[in-house]
Amino acid sequence: MANKKSSTPILKxxxxxxVFGRGRKEFKAVSDASFDIYKGETVSLVxxxxxxxxxxxxxxxxxxxxRKGYITFDNRLINGKIPEEEKGQFIKALEEELEIASSxxxxxxxxxxxxxxxxxxxxGKITFKQSRDxxxxxxxxxxxxxxxxxxxxxxxxIISEGLNNFHLYKDEKDRIAKIEKIITDVGLLPEHLTRYPxxxxxxxxxxxGLARSIVMEPEFIVADxxxxxxDVSIRAxxxxxxxxxxxxxxxxxxxxxxxLSIVRFISDxxxxxxxxxxxxxxxxxxxxxxxLHPYTKSLMSAIPIPDPILEKNKELFxxxxxxCHDYSVHKPSLVDIGNGHFVYGNEEEIANYKKIxx
Amino acid sequence: xxxxIVKQAFDLEKVSSQSENDLFYFVExxxxxxxxxxxxxxxxxxxVFRIFxxxxxxxxxxxxxxxxxxxxIFFPLIFPYDEMENVINTDSYFLSPAVAMSKYGVSLxxxxxxxxxxxxxxxxxWASAATSIALSFVCATINMALGIVIGAVWGYxxxxxxxxxxxxxxxADVPYILIVSVMVYIIxxxxxxxxxxxxxxxxxxxxxxxxxxxxxxRDREYNLASRCLGTPILTxxxxxxxxxxxxxxxxxxxxELPGYISYEVFLSYIGIxxxxxxxxxxxxxxxxxxxxxxxxxxxxxxxxxxxxxxxILYVLGQNLADASDPRTHM
Numbered sequence: 001m002a003n004k005k006s007s008t009p010i011l012k013x014x015x016x017x018x019v020f021g022r023g024r025k026e027f028k029a030v031s032d033a034s035f036d037i038y039k040g041e042t043v044s045l046v047x048x049x050x051x052x053x054x055x056x057x058x059x060x061x062x063x064x065x066x067r068k069g070y071i072t073f074d075n076r077l078i079n080g081k082i083p084e085e086e087k088g089q090f091i092k093a094l095e096e097e098l099e100i101a102s103s104x105x106x107x108x109x110x111x112x113x114x115x116x117x118x119x120x121x122x123x124g125k126i127t128f129k130q131s132r133d134x135x136x137x138x139x140x141x142x143x144x145x146x147x148x149x150x151x152x153x154x155x156x157x158i159i160s161e162g163l164n165n166f167h168l169y170k171d172e173k174d175r176i177a178k179i180e181k182i183i184t185d186v187g188l189l190p191e192h193l194t195r196y197p198x199x200x201x202x203x204x205x206x207x208x209g210l211a212r213s214i215v216m217e218p219e220f221i222v223a224d225x226x227x228x229x230x231d232v233s234i235r236a237x238x239x240x241x242x243x244x245x246x247x248x249x250x251x252x253x254x255x256x257x258x259x260l261s262i263v264r265f266i267s268d269x270x271x272x273x274x275x276x277x278x279x280x281x282x283x284x285x286x287x288x289x290x291x292l293h294p295y296t297k298s299l300m301s302a303i304p305i306p307d308p309i310l311e312k313n314k315e316l317f318x319x320x321x322x323x324c325h326d327y328s329v330h331k332p333s334l335v336d337i338g339n340g341h342f343v344y345g346n347e348e349e350i351a352n353y354k355k356i357x358x
Numbered sequence: 359x360x361x362x363i364v365k366q367a368f369d370l371e372k373v374s375s376q377s378e379n380d381l382f383y384f385v386e387x388x389x390x391x392x393x394x395x396x397x398x399x400x401x402x403x404x405x406v407f408r409i410f411x412x413x414x415x416x417x418x419x420x421x422x423x424x425x426x427x428x429x430x431i432f433f434p435l436i437f438p439y440d441e442m443e444n445v446i447n448t449d450s451y452f453l454s455p456a457v458a459m460s461k462y463g464v465s466l467x468x469x470x471x472x473x474x475x476x477x478x479x480x481x482x483x484w485a486s487a488a489t490s491i492a493l494s495f496v497c498a499t500i501n502m503a504l505g506i507v508i509g510a511v512w513g514y515x516x517x518x519x520x521x522x523x524x525x526x527x528x529x530a531d532v533p534y535i536l537i538v539s540v541m542v543y544i545i546x547x548x549x550x551x552x553x554x555x556x557x558x559x560x561x562x563x564x565x566x567x568x569x570x571x572x573x574x575x576r577d578r579e580y581n582l583a584s585r586c587l588g589t590p591i592l593t594x595x596x597x598x599x600x601x602x603x604x605x606x607x608x609x610x611x612x613x614e615l616p617g618y619i620s621y622e623v624f625l626s627y628i629g630i631x632x633x634x635x636x637x638x639x640x641x642x643x644x645x646x647x648x649x650x651x652x653x654x655x656x657x658x659x660x661x662x663x664x665x666x667x668x669x670i671l672y673v674l675g676q677n678l679a680d681a682s683d684p685r686t687h688m
Contacts, residue, residue, distance in 0.1 A: 063586070142582070148583045153598075165587060189394065
């Protein structure tokens with residue numbers, strides 16, 4: 001899907017720190033995370049349990065506040081604060097948009113929206129109206145399909161919840177038509193609308209979860225391990241649906257997963273995260289062909305091989321940060337080594353990585 | 359039996375003679391039929407009442423309660439009651455049913471004898487039961503409504519949480535009986551002043567209980583999902599929180615309803631309950647307590663009715679709470 005990619009990022013995560021608790025109980029879940037997501041692509045966030053994947057995903061849907069750094073969506077600030085030195089550049093970009101909008105005959109609403117966005121960049125405060133706009137544009141799919149559906153509500157209520165909140169329909173007839181369309185799109189039947197979530201299988205429930213996000217017509221979806229809780233035979237069904245909606249509606253995904261074989265199937269680019277730090281970013285095939293960071297190598301070596309003899313004799317690469325790196329003198333950072341490939345390391349390591357790749 | 363076995367053996371013979379192509383064939387895969395749900399449609403409230411009415415005891419208790427309710431509403435209407443009608447006849451005080459009937463003639467009125475001012479116990483009990491039932495339903499409705507609504511918002515709103523916690527800690531430390539008695543002294547002791555006295559702080563404990571319940575289910579993932587869909591808090595409370603609390607609400611109601619009858623009886627018994635002109639079970643008990651061995655009819659009649667109402671309400675409430683728990687619907 002690389003050909004669909006536009007040059008400006010739709011979602012920008014810059015120097016983000018996410019911290020839980022205060023004072024002595026403080027815990028830094030994510031430190032200094034930066035990456036961009038372009039329109040129409042799927043970016044996967046991989047890493048082990050507790051590495052901060054979900055935390056970043058939830059910061060994008062603004063459940064987790066950002067302590068340092070900022071997240072922007074479509075050039076609008078959605079979480080955190082933009083530092084003084086970068087404000088000018090954001091305001092400039094927005095003013096260009098404003099000029100285009102004000103030259104249009106019926107751009108009144110858009111002009112007001114951009115003016116509010118400029119104000120948000122200046123003050124760091126997100127208004128209620130902007131907040132609702134972000135909620136509609138960025139949706140989330142949850143990991144556990146059983147826990148993420150309200151057990152005491154019918155499927156009809158669950159799917160139309162977002163529609164009701166934003167009144168995204170003309171009349172009652174239109175609402176029913178929209179719900180029936182989306183439920184058949186995800187492969188369920190309109191007669192399921194009066195049923196309750198506990199009557200469905202895991203795969204069906206996850207498709208209900210998918211339907212309630214898609215029906216809002218979002219631009220961006222955070223898929224937080226959407227298939228981890230599913231049976232292997234059902235996974236492909238949900239993944240294919242995700243791909244189908246992406247090609248039909250030009251959606252952008254942030255896909256959070258720990259299963260690399262699935263990640264390879266679905267994503268355009270991969271972000272590897274370890275203990276709250278991003279260690280490697282590259283396009284999918286680039287990363288699978290040339291894993292550079294030792295943690296990425298260890299992840300690759302952990303992929304099971306469907307051959308008992310090969311699997312038994314496989315040598316596992318164990319990542320031990322203390323032995324692999326010596327960061328006592330030169331401090332590491334995320335560096336572009338060409339081919340859109342970013343690796344976390346100090347000067348010496350980066351030189352080495354460039355040699356291997358080059 | 360033997361015939362069936364023989365028939366099966368015969369069929370097998372026939373089967374083995376057929377070729378593989380006749381025995382097996384490819385079925386078309388049908389994605390629509392695999393999505394169909396064959397289970398019967400589930401309706402929450404239908405299931406609740408199905409479970410509730412399956413128990414025979416509930417029919418019996420409902421019947422008994424209906425009888426008490428009808429008697430307490432219609433008996434005083436049909437036979438207007440004036441407890442002071444015999445007050446000038448001192449020889450009419452505390453008469454046993456037998457003596458009263460021989461004195462005044464056989465009548466329903468003297469079925470339970472007379473009380474301390476020559477009043478009819480039988481008439482008095484029904485007039486008083488009406489007061490008690492009305493009081494408990496009015497107080498329970500007000501306190502539960504306030505408690506649930508405020509408790510739900512309390513559990514959801516962090517700033518309100520810190521304020522209400524302080525309020526709760528201060529008021530909960532003052533004994534409830536003390537607050538009620540002070541209120542009765544301040545605003546008088548009629549029916550509605552008594553309702554105000556019982557409800558002015560009565561909702562606080564219920565609200566605190568519901569706040570805790572809301573805290574338990576507030577951060578479940580489906581509530582997070584509602585937040586991602588931009589659902590306003592009140593809708594979340596109505597659709598995501600309260601439906602999960604139906605059985606808890608029923609349980610609380612089962613203890614609250616009889617609780618107010620007990621309060622009324624107790625407070626009237628210690629002399630700070632309802633005013634003298636409002637007929638009440640507590641007052642009847644209080645006035646007959648001095649002679650509960652020598653005039654048992656005057657004491658035990660109101661005690662029995664009060665206990666019957668509380669026990670019936672409690673058991674019915676508990677059974678409804680059980681039935682409203684969806685885990686019992688299987």
